[in-house]
Amino acid sequence: MKSRTLCCLLAAVSVIATAGAVRAEEPDAEQTRRIMREVFGAIQRLLPASLDADRFADPALEPELRAALETLSQHSGRLAAHGTRGDQSFAFLSRSLARDAADIQRRFAAGRTEEARFLLHQITEDCIACHSRLPDADDAPLSSAFMDDEAFAALPLPERARFAVATRQFERALVAYEEIFASPAFDAGSIELLGELDDYLEICLRVKRDFERPARTFETFIARDDIRPMLADELRVWIADLRALGARDPIEGLAPARELVREAEEASPIRERREKHVRYHAASAALHRHLASLPAGDRRAAEVYYWLGVIESRVGRSFWLSETEPFLEAAIRLDPASPLALESYALLEEFVVAGYTGSSGEHVPPDVQAWLAELQSLILHASGEDTD
Numbered sequence: 001m002k003s004r005t006l007c008c009l010l011a012a013v014s015v016i017a018t019a020g021a022v023r024a025e026e027p028d029a030e031q032t033r034r035i036m037r038e039v040f041g042a043i044q045r046l047l048p049a050s051l052d053a054d055r056f057a058d059p060a061l062e063p064e065l066r067a068a069l070e071t072l073s074q075h076s077g078r079l080a081a082h083g084t085r086g087d088q089s090f091a092f093l094s095r096s097l098a099r100d101a102a103d104i105q106r107r108f109a110a111g112r113t114e115e116a117r118f119l120l121h122q123i124t125e126d127c128i129a130c131h132s133r134l135p136d137a138d139d140a141p142l143s144s145a146f147m148d149d150e151a152f153a154a155l156p157l158p159e160r161a162r163f164a165v166a167t168r169q170f171e172r173a174l175v176a177y178e179e180i181f182a183s184p185a186f187d188a189g190s191i192e193l194l195g196e197l198d199d200y201l202e203i204c205l206r207v208k209r210d211f212e213r214p215a216r217t218f219e220t221f222i223a224r225d226d227i228r229p230m231l232a233d234e235l236r237v238w239i240a241d242l243r244a245l246g247a248r249d250p251i252e253g254l255a256p257a258r259e260l261v262r263e264a265e266e267a268s269p270i271r272e273r274r275e276k277h278v279r280y281h282a283a284s285a286a287l288h289r290h291l292a293s294l295p296a297g298d299r300r301a302a303e304v305y306y307w308l309g310v311i312e313s314r315v316g317r318s319f320w321l322s323e324t325e326p327f328l329e330a331a332i333r334l335d336p337a338s339p340l341a342l343e344s345y346a347l348l349e350e351f352v353v354a355g356y357t358g359s360s361g362e363h364v365p366p367d368v369q370a371w372l373a374e375l376q377s378l379i380l381h382a383s384g385e386d387t388d
């Protein structure tokens with residue numbers, strides 16, 4: 001996990017370091033969709049096979065799976081090569097997808113099918129993170145073509161939910177999550193632990209911009225008899241916040257989003273932060289929309305990245321894919337002279353060091369230390385220049 005974090009960091013460094021120099025040709029929306037359809041075609045062939053270990057290792061299927069992995073890797077690479085769009089989150093996630101796809105392809109080619117199978121499930125986190133940032137412009141025309149209803153219904157429920165988000169079938173995904181929350185086959189504790197409540201909330205708020213639906217869903221959920229009393233209390237706060245935020249004007253732009261994060265931060269004891277997740281997610285939804293509205297390279301994005309980094313450090317639940325570092329790094333690089341660059345650095349250092357600290361003390365690897373030192377010197381240099 002540590003090496004994974006490190007390679008994400010280093011990839012983010014290289015993306016951002018080159019972003020100001022020669023900008024790669026930017027993909028337009030149509031180009032992205034074309035690449036996505038290829039990626040989708042590959043995933044459609046890979047995922048059903050990957051649900052069964054024997055099938056995935058079946059020599060008869062090998063040529064087809066190998067070809068699909070080649071397609072996945074090649075087109076993910078194209079997305080990353082074009083994927084700056086001036087948007088560091090898009091750049092980071094497209095790099096992450098390309099790196100993961102290449103990794104899976106290598107392992108499969110080396111006959112390490114179990115590892116490839118496991119990673120294929122993880123790769124959907126890249127798809128989910130990228131797709132769940134912004135509202136769904138229109139109902140994706142591909143939706144119903146993903147899998148026929150019968151094949152889709154045959155997937156285990158949690159897989160159904162994940163794959164549906166990964167392929168932008170948001171309505172199907174929400175229905176699958178709602179089934180999970182209502183099903184006695186999944187205990188409330190594991191639903192909580194797997195972060196499914198947050199996944200669901202994020203899609204409702206960011207993609208669907210719907211506050212009432214999750215409020216109703218969580219009301220039903222807290223009536224379960226296997227729920228921890230503390231979780232029920234937290235969800236009551238979620239429900240109240242959803243109703244309150246849903247009743248006011250939509251949160252648009254930086255100022256109200258910033259206000260919302262500040263309010264949530266004031267409840268600072270860590271154990272209380274979780275009850276503020278609705279505010280964090282609602283703020284991140286507004287921040288992502290705001291970011292998408294700014295021209296590439298606009299310095300005003302620095303503050304947006306800062307708040308997104310703060311939010312991700314509080315609500316981030318994926319050990320696999322954390323955007324905290326790339327957000328905070330983008331905040332620093334985009335405007336190192338701003339006071340927020342210092343704040344970003346302080347939070348980044350705390351976050352990174354905590355990730356490398358265990359019972360035997362701090363073990364920040366030398367390259368990560370060098371990366372932190374470089375960011376720190378950028379800030380010092382910029383503020384020095386300012387006072388000249």
Ligand code: HEC
Nearest residue numbers: 033036040043090093094097126127130137140166167168
């Ligand atoms: C770096 C960001 C990013 C990643 C990672 C990503 N996507 Fe996408 N995807 C997009 C964008 C942007 C669109 C276009 C959305 C729109 O039309 O508004 C899209 C659209 C799609 C579509 C709809 C295409 C169409 O014709 O409308 C599918 C299907 C899709 N993605 C599948 C996937 C799968 C499967 C993965 C993971 C293996 C994935 N995507 C990873 C950004 C991403």
